[in-house]
Amino acid sequence: MLPPVVSVSRLRKHFDSVIAVDDVSFDVAPRSTTALLGGNGAGKTTTLSMLLGLLLPTSGSISIFGVDMLRDRYRVLPRVNFSSPYVDLPRRLTVRENLTVYSRLYGIIDVRARIDALSEELHIGRFLDRPYGQLSAGEKTRVVLAKALLNEPELLLLDEPTASLDPDTADYVRGMLEAYRIRTGTTILLASHNMSEVERLCDDVIMLRAGKLVDRGKPGALLTRYGRKNMEEVFIDIARERRLEIPFDHDPALKR
Amino acid sequence: MIVIAHDHTGVVPSLRRIRALVLRHIYLLRSSGPRILELVYWPTVQMVLWGFITVFLVNHSTWLAQASGVLLSGVLLWDVLFRSQLGVSLVFMEEMWSRNLGHLFVSPLRPFELACSLITMSLIRTLIGVGGAALIAIPLFHFSIFSMGLPLLAFFLNLIVMGWSIGLLVSGIVLRYGLGAESMAWIAIFAVQPISGVYYPIATLPTWLQYVAAMLPSSHVFEGMRAVLFDHTFRGDLLLYAVVLNVIYLSAGFLSFLAFFKVARVRGQLLHVGE
Numbered sequence: 001m002l003p004p005v006v007s008v009s010r011l012r013k014h015f016d017s018v019i020a021v022d023d024v025s026f027d028v029a030p031r032s033t034t035a036l037l038g039g040n041g042a043g044k045t046t047t048l049s050m051l052l053g054l055l056l057p058t059s060g061s062i063s064i065f066g067v068d069m070l071r072d073r074y075r076v077l078p079r080v081n082f083s084s085p086y087v088d089l090p091r092r093l094t095v096r097e098n099l100t101v102y103s104r105l106y107g108i109i110d111v112r113a114r115i116d117a118l119s120e121e122l123h124i125g126r127f128l129d130r131p132y133g134q135l136s137a138g139e140k141t142r143v144v145l146a147k148a149l150l151n152e153p154e155l156l157l158l159d160e161p162t163a164s165l166d167p168d169t170a171d172y173v174r175g176m177l178e179a180y181r182i183r184t185g186t187t188i189l190l191a192s193h194n195m196s197e198v199e200r201l202c203d204d205v206i207m208l209r210a211g212k213l214v215d216r217g218k219p220g221a222l223l224t225r226y227g228r229k230n231m232e233e234v235f236i237d238i239a240r241e242r243r244l245e246i247p248f249d250h251d252p253a254l255k256r
Numbered sequence: 257m258i259v260i261a262h263d264h265t266g267v268v269p270s271l272r273r274i275r276a277l278v279l280r281h282i283y284l285l286r287s288s289g290p291r292i293l294e295l296v297y298w299p300t301v302q303m304v305l306w307g308f309i310t311v312f313l314v315n316h317s318t319w320l321a322q323a324s325g326v327l328l329s330g331v332l333l334w335d336v337l338f339r340s341q342l343g344v345s346l347v348f349m350e351e352m353w354s355r356n357l358g359h360l361f362v363s364p365l366r367p368f369e370l371a372c373s374l375i376t377m378s379l380i381r382t383l384i385g386v387g388g389a390a391l392i393a394i395p396l397f398h399f400s401i402f403s404m405g406l407p408l409l410a411f412f413l414n415l416i417v418m419g420w421s422i423g424l425l426v427s428g429i430v431l432r433y434g435l436g437a438e439s440m441a442w443i444a445i446f447a448v449q450p451i452s453g454v455y456y457p458i459a460t461l462p463t464w465l466q467y468v469a470a471m472l473p474s475s476h477v478f479e480g481m482r483a484v485l486f487d488h489t490f491r492g493d494l495l496l497y498a499v500v501l502n503v504i505y506l507s508a509g510f511l512s513f514l515a516f517f518k519v520a521r522v523r524g525q526l527l528h529v530g531e
Contacts, residue, residue, distance in 0.1 A: 015523070015524070045527070046524070049524065049526075049527050052362045053361070053362070053521070054358055054361055054362065054521065054524075054526045054527050055521060055522075055524045055526070055527065056518075056521045056522045074264065074265070074364060074366065075264075077264075077362060077363065077364045078260070078264045078364045080362065081362065082362050084358065084527075086355075086358070086527055087355055087356070087357075087358030087359050087527065088354055088355040088356060089354070089356060089359065090280065090284065090350070090354040090356055091354055092283075092284055092287050092288060093280065093283050093284060093287070094283075097280075097283045100279070101276050101277070101279055101280040101283070102276075102359070102363065104272060104273070104275065104276030104279065105273050105276045105277075105360075105363040105364065105365055106260065106363060106364065107260050107263075107264060107269060107272065107364070108260055109260065131287070147359065151260060152260075
């Protein structure tokens, strides 16, 4: 069995008296797509930020590709990338200029070829020479995704990858992510509020509530355990602290 | 299959990343007329104002008559200090305004490399801004600061390094306290102007303030500038003081920036940039 790509142990983050992440531990298997789910303020973005090293944990450990992220994150970062609606790209720069700058930061040798390939894959060629700030929300999402794929990351962290997209564009992005994972074998960890996205893309789901890991399992197993038809209902059950039909700790599917 | 440079540590990859960030700001400068205009506007306005004051005073002041270029030299060299500090702080704030820090710091870019790109951009911006004003002064007031020769280079380097140091400190403060503290970028440097002896000798200050002035690299530079213009001598001792102080200042600037960066990582300010 391959070692996990991400291994998080007893992770905590306090902001003064506010506990954002509370004693969270989980592993992410290679080549899987794992969802971090939870309501607003559940700790998803905080957890992703700590995985990336943008935020230092109060305590706990994070290992990615077997490397301690708190001590040696620069060995890992060239193999990782991320996108988030909370982080933007320079608006006055054109899409091509933005991608050129980030290509160089990641040490890509043939920058033009890489941008051309991504432009074809993500259909951004039409607005490659337009300022990023003049694009629609959907176009911006595709550009940020192109930036996240520049270095062909082995681990891709996505914070709400289809937030603010119309259903057609969101569906396109999901299809692209599915195809990308199959083609490259990358591992994806995504935070999302969109349950149909989770059902379609994810092999594994981690549920957070008020900073704590409250449940975990494959989407199908969670549906069975909660006796629900879809992940939306499971999400609401967990968010509203309804009881499980089979308690979390007693589910044989969790003994992995 | 994409080709990525395998080496991400060491001088060459570090220089590549610094160059990438400098390129980002050159793209920005190139795309924005107002930004380029802003670079040369204030240095030129200041130079013109002090040029006419010089024209007036040179016939009314025996002190100024001995070296008519002393005020214009002071103005232009002060702008080197001001522009270099502003160059670092503004370029850093461009990253905050564009909410780009999160992307930058999940790339292999080190904070030290960001700081190096800031000072590189500050050098480029200062050369454009103050260089432009200095060139305009030649036909307008028949005054060339370049006639100072090599001492000018020493003065320029010392002032720009001091500006970088304060700029890095201010950038760290803005990162720590948010964009609500951005006015620091515009006002911080003016705290040292009265005691730097830009337009008058340090001996004008009260004795206790002269001790404070002695701790500023800028006061040694402006004293050195007057020695060149009035006495036609280059004071190596003043240069040495300025260089030693600047080594301390620049180290403190880098260390404070890195310390504020670490605090920002503890408080989550790289992702949530704002007031």
